[in-house]
Amino acid sequence: MADPATCPPLTRASVQAAHDLIKPYIHLTPLLTCTTLSRIASTPRDLKGTRWEGRVPARPRMDLVFKCENFQKVGAFKARGAFHAVERLKQEPGFDPSTGVVTHSSGNHAQALALAARENGIKAYIVMPEISAKPKIAATKGYGAEVIFSGSTSVEREKVTKEVMERTGARLVPPYDHPDIILGQGTLGLEMQGQAREVFKGEGLDGVLAPCGGGGMLSGVALSCEGTGIRVWGCEPEKDGADDAKRGYYSGKRVESVSTLTIADGLRTPLGLYPWGIIYERRLVGGMYSVSEEEIKMALRLVYERMKIVIEPSSAVSLAIALYNEDFRKMVEEEGGEKGWKIGCVFTGGNVSLEALGELFGTMGEGLEEAAAKDQIGE
Structure with missing residues (x-):
C-alpha cells in the first residue's frame, strides 16, 4: 500500500x-x-x-x-477504493507489480481488489473467512486471485494476511483503513x-x-x-x-x-x-x-x-x-x-x-x- x-x-x-x-x-x-x-x-x-x-x-x-x-x-462500492488504491500504488517509485497485492475481506473488497489487480497485470492474494458467501468466493477466484481461507474475526484474517505478506512480499491493500481507500x-x-x-x-x-x-x-x-x-x-x-x-x-x-x-x-x-x-x-x-x-x-x-x-x-x-x-x-x-x-x-x-x-x-x-x-x- x-x-x-x-x-x-x-x-x-x-x-x-x-x-x-x-x-x-x-x-x-x-x-x-x-x-x-x-x-x-x-x-x-x-x-x-x-x-x-x-x-x-x-x-x-x-x-x-x-x-x-x-x-x-x-x-459493490468497494471497486472505487480498490481501483484508487491500485492507481496510487502504481505511481509509487519502486513499486514492483510482480510481487503482487494482498488483502483480507469477507467478499466485496476481495472481488474489487482482484479485479483492479487483474486489470493492471498484478498478482492478487485474497484472505477470506471460510464462512464468506459462496458467490463472493467464486467471483474473487473468477477475477484471477489466489484465495486463502481464514477464521471469521478481524484478528484471524489479519494474522493470515501477515503470513501471506511474509511469504510473497505482496503489498497490503487494506479493505478500509487507509487514506487511498x-x-x-x-x-x-x-x-x-x-x-x-x-x-x-x-x-x-x-x-x-x-x-x-x-x-x-x-x-x-x-x-x-x-x-x-x-x-x-x-x-x-x-x-x-x-x-x-x-x-x-x-x-x-x-x-x-x-x-x-x-x-x-x-x-x-x-x-x-x-x-x-x-x-x-x-x-x-x-x-x-x-x-x-x-x-x-x-x-x-x-x-x-x-x-x-x-x-x-x-x-x-x-x-x-x-x-x-x-x-x-x-x-x-x-x-x-x-x-x-x-x-x-x-x-x-x-x-x-x-x-x-x-x-x-x-x-x-x-x-x-x-x-x-x-x-x-x-x-
Whole structure:
C-alpha cells in the first residue's frame, strides 16, 4: 500500500481528485427513487410490540433516494477504493507489480481488489473467512486471485494476511483503513450530490445515511459532503455488538475488535483508525444509529418487493434506519419540520446468493411478515 505519509490530504478536494483518477474504471451508478418507500418512511409507525413501545410515534417527512452501488463493478462500492488504491500504488517509485497485492475481506473488497489487480497485470492474494458467501468466493477466484481461507474475526484474517505478506512480499491493500481507500469510496458521495440535484430539480440533499463496517465508505462520503451543508449519519446492525462504531462514537473511545454474525456480513468489521479520525475526531458524521436483524430483513424485503432490485443485507441497513429507528425518525421530525428532508440512502452492494436469500426469508416467520405488510400499507 502507498505510504500514508505520501497520500493526499483527507479533504473534499482530494475526493474530487480521486474521482478524476478512477472514472475510466468505474460505473456511474444510478440514483433511484421509490415513492412507496418515501411514503412509508413518512408515515407514523405502530410501535406496539417493538422496542419503542410506549413512545409517541415520530412523524417525519422524508424524500428518499437510493445510490445503487449494487450496479457497480463487482456488484459493490468497494471497486472505487480498490481501483484508487491500485492507481496510487502504481505511481509509487519502486513499486514492483510482480510481487503482487494482498488483502483480507469477507467478499466485496476481495472481488474489487482482484479485479483492479487483474486489470493492471498484478498478482492478487485474497484472505477470506471460510464462512464468506459462496458467490463472493467464486467471483474473487473468477477475477484471477489466489484465495486463502481464514477464521471469521478481524484478528484471524489479519494474522493470515501477515503470513501471506511474509511469504510473497505482496503489498497490503487494506479493505478500509487507509487514506487511498477512503478517498476512493468517497467518490460515490460526490456522484450522489450531483444526481440528487437533478432528481430534486436543483435542490440538494439534506442528509445521507451510509452503512458502516470498517468505516472507509462512511468516512469517504463524509469527506465528500464537507462544507456542503449535507449531513451524514452512520448506520449499523446491533446484533452481537456489531454497532461498535456507534458505541465508540458516543463513549469517545474507538472499539477495536468485534465478533458478530449479523446477517449484514459486510458490516462485521471494527471501525478503522483513519475513519475514526474523520467520523469522530473531526465530527464529519453527525450521529450513529443501529437496527435489529428483523428490521434489516423487513427493509430488505421491501426493496425486493417494491423497488424490484437485488441488494445484500448490508445495503438494507441504511433504509432500515429511515424506516424503523425512532431516534432517527424523531430527529428528522424535529429538525426537518413540515418541509422535511431529502435523504440519500447508500445501497452498498448486491452480492447475495439465491440460497442465502431462501434461508434468510425462510426464517422471518409469520410475525415479521405481518409487520412488513403493515408497514407497506401504512397502518
